[in-house]
Amino acid sequence: MSGEKKTGVFGELYRLLFAKNWPVWVGAILAGMINVMMFAVATPWSGSAGYGSWGKNFYKVFNALGFDSAAALTDNKWAMLSIMIVLGSFVAALLSKNFAIRIPPVGELFKGLLGGALMAVGATVGIGCSIGGFFSGVPALSGGAIMLTIGLFLGTIVAVKYLFWEMEHLPGISTGRGRSLLGATEDKGNWQKVLGFIMLVVVAVVAYNYFKAGQPVIGWFVVMGGFLGFISQRSIFCIVRAFREPFMSGDADGAKGIIAGILVVLFGFVVIKTMNIGTGEALMRAREMKMVHNNFWLRGLLGGFVFGIGMTIAGGCAVGTLWRMGEGQVKLWFSALGFMLVSPISSKFVVPWVEDVLPFQMQFKNYLPDYLGYPGAVGLVLLILAVWYWFAVWNERTGKFSQF
């Protein structure tokens, strides 16, 4: 191997981290571990809450819609977590020289905006998104989260059918002048690496300031948000891929990865709940009911369905939108804009209507261990994951449901 360029110890590590994307399961397991740590610090990971906070602060600036009392972005752990996911991904994209401002045709920008708006309606109606409702909700043993997940699947299938229809009948939407600015090649664009290291320091300084100011919870959320963005960009961690690909390319890697991540979260959450870890003065019951909302069953199903359509049209779920923003995908900037602007409006005008229309039996808190005990509830979640795994792998081998 005399022709190979020698690299030092840290050079080797750098190549390991940034030369290629990591397998999805690596990213999902790491994201799962961080989700468990977030629960130990305060509360499990939620994606939609950050967009909601961004939106309320936007309307607050214009004194509109009565969000004057909304907490400032810097005082809201969800808002800061989401901002840091964008920044963490930005750092990862820069250090791997993957960053570029990627501008799609105008029709795609509109799809991003619409997809984001639908995700906002779905998340507020269903009380959860691809993260809080699924990646945290299912391991939190919430019955409503399982209904929301079924809704996500159904919504994804409908939206995939729409995308294929659009390709045939309205190809102009995704055709036109697409551009890419500031991109790098192997030889050019080393400024990205320099800026990446500078941004890394910025993230560390922001986190340090929260700890110094006596706000350790937001400080930890800043740190964890940075890691989540970094991990997601490197591993293409995206819930929508896990749901969508069996019905498109048939690739099962996304589903297998997310299932591995869910298993980690399930294990960690059950330990925390049953051992009452990190409760402080909170009651154990309050700890158990984290991420268990009054969305069982139709409310979760409806919300998940609308969210599933939105995330598939946007091309990114709650977290996929954030980290793709950091990577420079302009379509996802529009998706975040739609999510942010519609979230407070939906909370204020759509959700009260849904709460009035649906009977109590269709929107109550269903904590699975209350009905099945912990062994039964965990067993049910494991069974669902096993069925999903079997379907994804079987479909990958047979191509029964995949389109290309």
Add this chain to the structure above:
Amino acid sequence: MEIKVTVDTKGLSCPMPMMKLAKAVKGVNSGDYIEMLGTDPGTKSDLPKWCDKTGNVLVEQTDEPDGVFRFIIQKK
């Protein structure tokens, strides 16, 4: 090597690049070459996996200026 079709997916994000490529591949004959231009980093891992699965051949992959990736695919 004569390029039969060029699929321009610059600026598009997942899943549109792979959908457009799959549609273009359906429209050419076996052995034909297709050029794909894209900017979504995810395509770099999606496309080789898709070629492995479908039997189409990824003949060439290069990085062009401004973050554009160029792929040449031969239909099986």
